[in-house]
Amino acid sequence: MKNTFNIAVFHGDGIGPEIMGPTIDIVARMAAASQSYDLTFKDAPAGAAHYAKTGESLPDASMETARNADAILLSAMGLPNVRYKDGTEISPQIDLRKALTLFAGVRPVTVRKGQRTPLNMPAGKEIDFVLIRESTEGLFHSQGCGVVTGNEARETLLITRDISEKLFRFAFDLAKTRKQEGRGPGKVTCVDKANVFRAFAFFREMFDAEAAKHPDLAADHAYVDATALWMVQKPWDFDVMVTENMFGDILSDLGAGLMGGLGLAPSADIGLEHAVFQPCHGSAPDIAGQGLANPFAMILSAAMMLDWLGIKHNNVAMRDDGKRLREAVEDVVARGDVLTRDLGGNVGTDAAAHAVLDTLFVS
Ligand code: ATP
Numbered sequence: 001m002k003n004t005f006n007i008a009v010f011h012g013d014g015i016g017p018e019i020m021g022p023t024i025d026i027v028a029r030m031a032a033a034s035q036s037y038d039l040t041f042k043d044a045p046a047g048a049a050h051y052a053k054t055g056e057s058l059p060d061a062s063m064e065t066a067r068n069a070d071a072i073l074l075s076a077m078g079l080p081n082v083r084y085k086d087g088t089e090i091s092p093q094i095d096l097r098k099a100l101t102l103f104a105g106v107r108p109v110t111v112r113k114g115q116r117t118p119l120n121m122p123a124g125k126e127i128d129f130v131l132i133r134e135s136t137e138g139l140f141h142s143q144g145c146g147v148v149t150g151n152e153a154r155e156t157l158l159i160t161r162d163i164s165e166k167l168f169r170f171a172f173d174l175a176k177t178r179k180q181e182g183r184g185p186g187k188v189t190c191v192d193k194a195n196v197f198r199a200f201a202f203f204r205e206m207f208d209a210e211a212a213k214h215p216d217l218a219a220d221h222a223y224v225d226a227t228a229l230w231m232v233q234k235p236w237d238f239d240v241m242v243t244e245n246m247f248g249d250i251l252s253d254l255g256a257g258l259m260g261g262l263g264l265a266p267s268a269d270i271g272l273e274h275a276v277f278q279p280c281h282g283s284a285p286d287i288a289g290q291g292l293a294n295p296f297a298m299i300l301s302a303a304m305m306l307d308w309l310g311i312k313h314n315n316v317a318m319r320d321d322g323k324r325l326r327e328a329v330e331d332v333v334a335r336g337d338v339l340t341r342d343l344g345g346n347v348g349t350d351a352a353a354h355a356v357l358d359t360l361f362v363s
Contacts, residue, residue: 004038005309008069010062010092013047014283015293015349016075022353023073023298027306029357030325036317037309042069048079048090048283057084058092066096071305072276075298076283088144093269096276097135102269103163104170105133105248106304107280109235109255109265114334116260116344119232128183129238130174131255133248134167135269140245159199159244161206166272168210171242175217177311184239187218191227191243191251203244228254256280263294263342264333266301268308277305291348294340296329299356303329328359 009024011017024041031039044062051057066072074096078089096102111117111127121127141158148154171188179186190207192200204221211219222230224247230237231254243251256265262281269276279297287293303325310319332338338355339345345352 002034002036002038003313003315004040005070005313006068007039007041007305008044008062008066008072009041010044010046010066010072010074010077012075012077012283013049013079014076014285014288016047016077016283018288018291018293018349019279019295019298020073020075022295022350023302026299026325026353026357026360027302030306030321030360033361034317034321037315041073044072046092047077048082051084051090052079052082057090058095062092063096063099066100066276067274069274071309072096072274073302073305074276074278076279076281078283079285093276093278094143097269100271100274100276101136102271102274102276103134103136103167104268104270105135105245105252106174106268106270107131107133107248107252107255107265108267108300108304109258110330111235111259112330112334114336115264115330116336117258118260119235119258125236127235127258129235130178130240131248131252132167132171132174132240132242133252134163134243134245135248136245137163138245138247140249157197157199157244157246159203164203164206165210167242168207170270171240172210172214172217172219175240176214178239179217185218186216187220187239189227189238189241190219190221191224191241191247192221193224193247194221195223200244207242224251227251231255231258252280261342262297263340264296264300266297266304268301268304270308275305275308277301277308291350292341293349294342295349295353296333296340296356299353300326300329324360325356328356331359332356 044065046058137158139157142156146155178184194200194204265280307322332355
């Protein structure tokens, strides 16, 4: 008997719907071909265009759809010319993170042989690490509540024991899973600034306490500034990195840069119950509506969703499909003959997505 999983779908703004359509098509076909799972999709209207039309950026009904779903697929949201009255951008993805306590922002960084990268890769080397960005507190805690008094401005960084313990447990579990899959040596690096800030010394103490529970895994520390250097000089040395919200925000764009751009950077925001899967990039209004958007980051995010559901529900076929989908995108990228413009090619969104489908079902 097939297990059915309900997926909430946020089509988003700008290029969002253009990359979500082919992504749903691919995973729906994989589910239809599977003996062990099925997927149903329910649209959840939200975002900047929705706000412009209705005055609501994340309606209660869409929040409810997200809460009731087994997983959430979210495309890019926000438009530069549509803002709240206080001037801030419409970002329901951040509201979802907070409302569903999605503390682990998972940002895989992979560069396979043949993939374009600004780095000079030594022969035979590949990059395959995961950056985990805490996504509910840190320096983003005071988002929207920063204070300016006279000539002084203040923001507050918050690190809590509750979230940090969950975050580090998640990081070590991920390192264990990757080790079992042969994707890494089983090492977690705590990225902080514990030499300067008390809050990061506290962060590190909790990391060390979790590390002590995993004698089968390696653990080390790195300061965030040195980490930026090493991500460029020797990124193949990392396996799982875990860090505070703001540091993770910055380093994940550096990671996307190593991969040759945002068009290949997937992500997941994961909590204990819920998870949102979305590309790292924004809604790219400059190319929206032209069929030029690269769908790969969205498709890779959907592959992460299959993997996460497979682990959560002990469904091996789903995990296999997640891997197959990721590898199909990697194959297309390595072949290099059907790439969108951002990756140096000349095809559009549909042709790029079709190349993935062909790799999955024909070859
Ligand atoms: P946000 O603040 O919402 O992350 P942003 O303005 O920083 O958004 P993006 O919307 O991600 O950035 O766009 C940055 C640049 O990358 C733009 O030139 C855009 O066209 C390009 N870009 C982003 N995503 C894609 C994609 N999937 N395919 C092709 N180009 C993309």
